[in-house]
Amino acid sequence: MSDQAHTGGCQCGAVRFRVTKLGRGSICFCRMCQKATAGLGGLLITAEEFAWTRGAPKYFVSSDVARRGFCGDCGTPLTFESGGAVDLSIVAFDRPADVPPTIQLAAEARIPWGDHLNALPPRPESPAMAERYARVVSYQHPDHDTDAWEARTRAATEPHQ
Ligand SMILES: [Zn+2]
Numbered sequence: 001m002s003d004q005a006h007t008g009g010c011q012c013g014a015v016r017f018r019v020t021k022l023g024r025g026s027i028c029f030c031r032m033c034q035k036a037t038a039g040l041g042g043l044l045i046t047a048e049e050f051a052w053t054r055g056a057p058k059y060f061v062s063s064d065v066a067r068r069g070f071c072g073d074c075g076t077p078l079t080f081e082s083g084g085a086v087d088l089s090i091v092a093f094d095r096p097a098d099v100p101p102t103i104q105l106a107a108e109a110r111i112p113w114g115d116h117l118n119a120l121p122p123r124p125e126s127p128a129m130a131e132r133y134a135r136v137v138s139y140q141h142p143d144h145d146t147d148a149w150e151a152r153t154r155a156a157t158e159p160h161q
Contacts, residue, residue, distance in 0.1 A: 005018060005019065005020050006018070006019045006022065006093055006094070006095065006098065006099060007019075007053075007093070007094050007144065007145050008088065008089075008092045008093035008094050009054065009076075009078075009092060009094075009141060010070075010071035010073070010074050010076035010078060010092065010141070011071070011074045011075075011076045011140050011141065012071060012073050012074035012076070012139070012140070012141060012151040012152065012153060013054070013140075013141025013146070013149040013151050014054070014055045014071055014072075014073040014074065014151040014153070015052065015054060015055040015056060015057055015071045015073075015076075015078060016052070016053045016054035016055065016141075016145065017047075017050055017051065017052055017053060017078075017088065017092075018050060018051055018053050018145075019047045019049065019050040019088065020049045020050065021047075021048040021049035021050075022045055022046065022047065022048065022099065023045065023046030023047070023048050024045065024046050024102060024103065025043075025044070025045035025046075025090060025099055025100055025101040025102050025103075026043075026044055026045070026087075026101050026102065026103045026104070026105050027041045027042065027043050027044075027101045027103075027104055027105070028041050028042045028044065028080075028104075028105035028106050029041040029104065029105065029106045029107055029108075029109045029110045029111075030042075030105070030106035030109050031109055032062055032063070033080070033106070034109075034111070036060075036062065036068050036077055036080075037077050037089070037091075040110070040111055040114040041106075041110070041114075042077075042080060042089070043089060043090040043091055043096075043101055044080050044087035044088065044089060044090060044101075045087060045088055045090050045099050045101070046085060046086070046087050047086050047087065047088045050086065050088065053145070054149070055071075057069030057070055057071060057072070057078045057079060058070060058071070058072035059081075065082050065083070066080060066081060066082035067079075067081050067082075068080055068081070069081065073151055073153040074151070074153065076089075076092060077089050077092070078092055094143040094144055095143065139152040
């Protein structure tokens with residue numbers, strides 16, 4: 001993997017990171033990674049040199065050998081940490097396409113229908129839906145560093161519209 005700098009962070013923007021040296025990228029299908037990401041598996045890449053550039057994660061100690069970092073404000077999964085090594089969530093990178101996984105871990109735990117998602121029929125988009133999407137105001141942090149950013153965490157305590 002290249003030594004080019006990569007940036008990323010959580011959905012609300014309270015936690016941001018910058019990586020200057022990456023190791024191996026992987027997808028781990030173990031049940032813990034499924035739960036921790038609420039996804040099919042944990043897409044993770046070893047961060048050999050990195051720093052938190054805004055905020056810091058909270059942690060869930062998921063076993064006697066590992067902890068998992070996440071944004072305490074918006075819940076975005078950010079790290080898997082074990083034995084002194086830190087893996088960052090590939091999907092939390094600003095440009096996840098630049099940091100591909102190269103190996104499967106715990107492949108025996110894959111959820112079977114996960115292998116067929118790309119074959120599912122895409123939902124046809126309608127002009128009405130396109131118009132609705134165009135009116136949505138996103139509170140998600142953009143996919144690049146910002147000099148100043150006010151995370152909109154108050155929404156967590158207000159009714160969902
Ligand atoms: Zn956040």
